[in-house]
Amino acid sequence: MRALIPEPNPGDLIEIFRPFYRHWAIYVGDGYVIHLAPPSEIAGAGASSIMSALADKAVVKKELLYDVAGRDVYRVNNKHDHKYPPLPPSKIVQSAEELVGQEVLYKLTSENCEHFVNELRYGVARSDQVRDVIMAAGIAGVGLAAVGLIGVMFSRNKRQKQ
Numbered sequence: 001m002r003a004l005i006p007e008p009n010p011g012d013l014i015e016i017f018r019p020f021y022r023h024w025a026i027y028v029g030d031g032y033v034i035h036l037a038p039p040s041e042i043a044g045a046g047a048s049s050i051m052s053a054l055a056d057k058a059v060v061k062k063e064l065l066y067d068v069a070g071r072d073v074y075r076v077n078n079k080h081d082h083k084y085p086p087l088p089p090s091k092i093v094q095s096a097e098e099l100v101g102q103e104v105l106y107k108l109t110s111e112n113c114e115h116f117v118n119e120l121r122y123g124v125a126r127s128d129q130v131r132d133v134i135m136a137a138g139i140a141g142v143g144l145a146a147v148g149l150i151g152v153m154f155s156r157n158k159r160q161k162q
Contacts, residue, residue, distance in 0.1 A: 007031070008065075008076045011089035013117050015077040016069050024114045025068055026096050026121065027076070033065045034096040036116040038106055058106035058113075060099040084122035096120050 008014060008027040016023040025035035036058045065074070078086065086092070105111050114127040 011092035012076045016074040024117045036113040
């Protein structure tokens with residue numbers, strides 16, 4: 001049984017916690033959200049929707065939030081309100097409604113569902129998930145390079161002592 005969650009306000013960003021990633025939608029009222037989903041994305045698909053990340057096209061869909069979230073937890077997350085002034089809710093909803101049914105380019109790194117909703121709410125397309133993954137990969141790469149360099153230095157030092 002799903003816990004009762006207060007209904008979001010029109011224009012709110014909805015973060016849906018899928019296994020391994022976050023799916024994003026924009027709340028438009030009466031229980032509906034508009035979101036960007038590759039054609040293979042099935043509402044409430046959970047972990048199986050991870051394969052949709054391989055698509056290069058997506059469809060703007062209007063569906064019930066309850067159906068899109070499925071069994072996954074979701075929350076309102078207007079996380080950039082402190083950084084960017086949100087557009088008026090009526091403009092956000094109108095812009096989103098005008099896009100429903102359109103097929104658009106989809107790129108996991110630059111044109112995904114998080115870019116889509118941030119563009120609608122703030123006029124700025126951005127994805128913190130992508131930024132965080134790139135930063136983590138960069139940090140891991142620097143760490144591996146440092147370990148490799150230390151290994152080379154120890155190896156060289158060991159050869160010089162022999």
